[in-house]
Amino acid sequence: MEPGKKFSIWRRRFRETALSTVVVLVSVVVGALLVAFEGRSPVAAYGTIVSSTFGSTSNIAYTLSQSSPLILVAMGLVIAFRGSFWNGGGEGQMLLGGITGVIVTYSLHVNNTPLLLLVGFVAAFIVSGAWASISGILKVLFGIDDIVSSLLLSATAAFIVFYLVRVPFASPSTATAAVLASVNIPKAAQFPSVGGISGTFPLAIAGAVVLAWVLAKTKFGFRLKVLGSNRNTAVAYFGKGPTNRLFILISFLSGGFIGMGGMAMVSAFTGNIVAGASGGAYSAGGFTNSYGFIGIAVVFLAGLDPIASIAASIFFVTLVIGGLGLLVLMAVPTSLTISISGVAILFVSARVPIMDRLKALRRPK
Amino acid sequence: MAFDLGFFTTLVGTTVFLAAPIVLACLGVQWSELSGVFIFGIEGEMLLGAVAGFLTALATHSLPLGIVAGIATGVGVGILSGFFEVTLGADQIIFAIALLVIGPSLSSYLYGAYVGGRELSTFSTSIPTFTSVPIPGLSSIPLIGPVFNQPILVYVVYILVILTHYFFYHTNMGLKVRSVGMNPLAADSMGTNVQLVRYSVLIIAGILAALGGMLMVMGGTGFWSDNVTAGRGLIAIALVRVGNWRTHLTFGASLVVGLLLASVADLQGIFSGGGAVTTTFPYEVFSTLPYLFAIAVIGISYKWTRSNQPASIGKPYQRG
Numbered sequence: 126m127e128p129g130k131k132f133s134i135w136r137r138r139f140r141e142t143a144l145s146t147v148v149v150l151v152s153v154v155v156g157a158l159l160v161a162f163e164g165r166s167p168v169a170a171y172g173t174i175v176s177s178t179f180g181s182t183s184n185i186a187y188t189l190s191q192s193s194p195l196i197l198v199a200m201g202l203v204i205a206f207r208g209s210f211w212n213g214g215g216e217g218q219m220l221l222g223g224i225t226g227v228i229v230t231y232s233l234h235v236n237n238t239p240l241l242l243l244v245g246f247v248a249a250f251i252v253s254g255a256w257a258s259i260s261g262i263l264k265v266l267f268g269i270d271d272i273v274s275s276l277l278l279s280a281t282a283a284f285i286v287f288y289l290v291r292v293p294f295a296s297p298s299t300a301t302a303a304v305l306a307s308v309n310i311p312k313a314a315q316f317p318s319v320g321g322i323s324g325t326f327p328l329a330i331a332g333a334v335v336l337a338w339v340l341a342k343t344k345f346g347f348r349l350k351v352l353g354s355n356r357n358t359a360v361a362y363f364g365k366g367p368t369n370r371l372f373i374l375i376s377f378l379s380g381g382f383i384g385m386g387g388m389a390m391v392s393a394f395t396g397n398i399v400a401g402a403s404g405g406a407y408s409a410g411g412f413t414n415s416y417g418f419i420g421i422a423v424v425f426l427a428g429l430d431p432i433a434s435i436a437a438s439i440f441f442v443t444l445v446i447g448g449l450g451l452l453v454l455m456a457v458p459t460s461l462t463i464s465i466s467g468v469a470i471l472f473v474s475a476r477v478p479i480m481d482r483l484k485a486l487r488r489p490k
Numbered sequence: 491m492a493f494d495l496g497f498f499t500t501l502v503g504t505t506v507f508l509a510a511p512i513v514l515a516c517l518g519v520q521w522s523e524l525s526g527v528f529i530f531g532i533e534g535e536m537l538l539g540a541v542a543g544f545l546t547a548l549a550t551h552s553l554p555l556g557i558v559a560g561i562a563t564g565v566g567v568g569i570l571s572g573f574f575e576v577t578l579g580a581d582q583i584i585f586a587i588a589l590l591v592i593g594p595s596l597s598s599y600l601y602g603a604y605v606g607g608r609e610l611s612t613f614s615t616s617i618p619t620f621t622s623v624p625i626p627g628l629s630s631i632p633l634i635g636p637v638f639n640q641p642i643l644v645y646v647v648y649i650l651v652i653l654t655h656y657f658f659y660h661t662n663m664g665l666k667v668r669s670v671g672m673n674p675l676a677a678d679s680m681g682t683n684v685q686l687v688r689y690s691v692l693i694i695a696g697i698l699a700a701l702g703g704m705l706m707v708m709g710g711t712g713f714w715s716d717n718v719t720a721g722r723g724l725i726a727i728a729l730v731r732v733g734n735w736r737t738h739l740t741f742g743a744s745l746v747v748g749l750l751l752a753s754v755a756d757l758q759g760i761f762s763g764g765g766a767v768t769t770t771f772p773y774e775v776f777s778t779l780p781y782l783f784a785i786a787v788i789g790i791s792y793k794w795t796r797s798n799q800p801a802s803i804g805k806p807y808q809r810g
Contacts, residue, residue: 270788272586277784288774458599463591470588
């Protein structure tokens, strides 16, 4: 920082928000082009999206509720990317969290909602966290690129869940259908909702606020920041062993939050897990709404900020829920929404160089 | 099932055929990474090439036109990658994630947009597939005959493997490309145009990925299915690492995965009782084998004493 020049964090925030807005607008325009390719009116399509998500009070409540799994997933990804753990396996982790929630709440023959939910969320956190920490451990021990291993493990998780849904926890009604569904969670394990807004929404908001506080004010948050900005510095300051353990902890927490997103999905909305007949691709699709991938767009647009991630999550959930509305009303495939978030990630990848260029343009030579 | 000569001969043919898309993806990864650019998003590039080839072939009923469209898409994706990763200097991992997200979703969307809403009783959703062209003489050798009884594109793969190896390790130009991957600043000072090299290499990688994706869909049933590449691009990244960026080692590793995939298909056929979902045997475990194998082999490759990994991989280079 040059002396005499006051560092303005607000000015930087404004610039970053402006850039994110431009990125969102560009991706929405690309989405419009895709809809036009299909020979439909983009204006009508976006009109449908808005009216099916914010058209009425109950729609707004539903959209906000639906954003809670994505917010939880985004929290997991904020932790991961802040600590430079490239978690590409959010899909598999969310799926594992969901199936864990189903299995635990189904097997525990208790009729106590708080207990079931607590056990379900903790179990989902631990299982998904453990799964994600495999990538962290492999990176520390063998130097395996975490993005590659997490994606490969995501595909593996999809097959495991496919088996669990096919044999031990198959829904009695669809055992031989092409689309396999798991058993339903007991009624007591459904997350209660107040005034149409699911209880998972305040839970997710609380999670984001706590995470924002932890990242900004605690020693852990500081260490995360150091590790994320420069691994060598982290090793020099904290030592090799603690840095490695921190990295594994990050991978665990990241997977844990994403698993809680899966559990929130199960307990508040779906009630079970559906595995497609294909079941094999690295994208688990179906049950997760591709939140493992959309979450990446969310957190990068939010500049890895937990609170801003809430707003970005609501925006993308609007697209997802609106996309379902489009499918029903206009038969537009839902993968459109994921493409739009993909385009957003594409432009976000060049965020730092673009910001630098903008700065260079302004500075007189 | 009898484990006689015929069984093994079929297995050899299937192995080579299933390995071919992985080999193409591996070559793409190798081209890109030896010049210092990560290409973790190759799976997405494969899918985009596959869907372009498929839809064009579907619309024109012509396989060659489909291949041309797929290659053009590969070039387009390569130029896009070049613009972001070379000109702008974007974060290569985030860019890869973008491709990994766009590939499956956009291909699925384009297919759904083109085919959806049509009367399927009058509209065929299948394209002509590659037919095997046996090489006279060679294809009648016992056991390894099926290696020479493959679609033409698979023969092209054999040739590309040899050409790539020769280019990178036996020509001046290849050395220049590798020097860009090791130290772009030094290469630049020696008069190599780093930007041009990386652009060309990304375009070549895009074409190779598109060919791999098209081989998956046009060599298969001729019908589209979402995520038709089924993680082959991810496995290829792992194989290039275990092959230490050496073409012949990577090719060998791809054949092992091809064998694994062929056996998995057989085993799954046996244990799933012909595709019935009623069996309680966890035959899904076979499907996870290629992925677990890929993870395991990168772990082993970490023990290589003399890594051939390009020193400047993943770092954008800006002149001046």
